[in-house]
Amino acid sequence: MGAGHDHGVTESSHERPLWWALGLTAIFLVAEIVGGLLTNSLALLSDAAHMGTDVLALGISLFAVRLSRRPADAKRTYGYARMEALGAMVNGGLLFVVAGYILWEAVGRFRDPPEVASMGMLVVAVVGLIVNLISMRLLKAGSGESLNVHGAYLEVWADMLGSVGVIVGAIVIQFTGFARVDPIVAVLIGLWVLPRSASLMRDAGHILMQGVPKGIDLDKVRSAIGSTPGVRSLHDLHVWALGSTVPVLTAHIVYGPDGGTAKAMRESIASGLNERFGIRKATLQLEASSCEQTVTHDAPP
Numbered sequence: 001m002g003a004g005h006d007h008g009v010t011e012s013s014h015e016r017p018l019w020w021a022l023g024l025t026a027i028f029l030v031a032e033i034v035g036g037l038l039t040n041s042l043a044l045l046s047d048a049a050h051m052g053t054d055v056l057a058l059g060i061s062l063f064a065v066r067l068s069r070r071p072a073d074a075k076r077t078y079g080y081a082r083m084e085a086l087g088a089m090v091n092g093g094l095l096f097v098v099a100g101y102i103l104w105e106a107v108g109r110f111r112d113p114p115e116v117a118s119m120g121m122l123v124v125a126v127v128g129l130i131v132n133l134i135s136m137r138l139l140k141a142g143s144g145e146s147l148n149v150h151g152a153y154l155e156v157w158a159d160m161l162g163s164v165g166v167i168v169g170a171i172v173i174q175f176t177g178f179a180r181v182d183p184i185v186a187v188l189i190g191l192w193v194l195p196r197s198a199s200l201m202r203d204a205g206h207i208l209m210q211g212v213p214k215g216i217d218l219d220k221v222r223s224a225i226g227s228t229p230g231v232r233s234l235h236d237l238h239v240w241a242l243g244s245t246v247p248v249l250t251a252h253i254v255y256g257p258d259g260g261t262a263k264a265m266r267e268s269i270a271s272g273l274n275e276r277f278g279i280r281k282a283t284l285q286l287e288a289s290s291c292e293q294t295v296t297h298d299a300p301p
Contacts, residue, residue: 015065017138018152022058025156028131029055035124039117051128052098054135054155057091061152081242085207091151092201095158095193102190109183122170125163132160151200158196162189210240213247216277221249224276228269230255239279249273249282262286 029051036045064087072079139153169185172178203214212218216239225234236252255265266284273279 021135039120057155084243085204088151088204095197099190099193106183113179118173125166129163213241
């Protein structure tokens with residue numbers, strides 16, 4: 001027995017910005033790799049590595065967006081909404097790998113800093129900054145609505161910061177000749193990326209582990225259902241998310257005659273869950289007597 005039977009996956013409206021960001025990033029990636037090799041700049045090559053992961057991350061994001069639109073079928077009755085979290089998990093892993101590589105390469109450059117063509121490094125970094133700012137603008141709206149787009153946005157954000165760091169490094173080398181600023185900038189970029197990669201992977205893992213969605217207090221949900229007239233008790237209460245914005249709830253509710261008909265009570269509870277917590281997918285099993293003693297799925301406290 002349930003309420004809120006719209007089990008289709010909400011379509012993403014952010015595919016076009018992802019395509020534009022992917023195109024811009026891919027074009028500039030080639031230019032940045034060439035520029036990094038010609039100028040011998042690790043900071044610039046580290047930024048190019050970020051750009052490379054951006055291209056892959058944006059491609060993963062687009063794949064996830066398209067696949068998540070597929071309707072539910074006989075094998076995947078909830079559809080493909082979790083592709084969003086899987087894409088974000090992969091993107092977070094890519095950021096970790098790139099940050100680790102940058103830190104490893106920077107150690108060698110601290111010991112023996114090579115000559116760096118600072119002016120060429122500066123020109124390429126400025127162009128990269130412009131590309132990153134455009135991509136950030138394109139992805140900003142979707143980053144607050146989709147964990148998958150947020151992962152792509154975070155990749156581009158890291159690149160933007162990297163471009164700023166490369167510009168600062170190029171200026172310092174140009175006017176002071178202090179070549180070690182190049183690996184210093186690379187290390188700072190890597191250290192900035194690592195905790196944000198961890199945060200992205202933690203959020204994606206929370207969804208994959210069917211954790212309670214952010215912004216929803218399980219005790220308040222329990223209290224709201226329990227305060228409905230006619231509700232005697234409830235058990236087997238579970239709240240999780242299919243994706244960033246699709247919370248799902250299931251519960252067994254023991255009810256009495258003072259709450260009206262089972263249909264009216266179910267509709268009242270479902271309406272309250274939608275209004276107070278934004279939970280539109282609620283499956284509610286109403287029972288005249290508790291089945292908790294014979295069958296229970298509650299996790300231990």
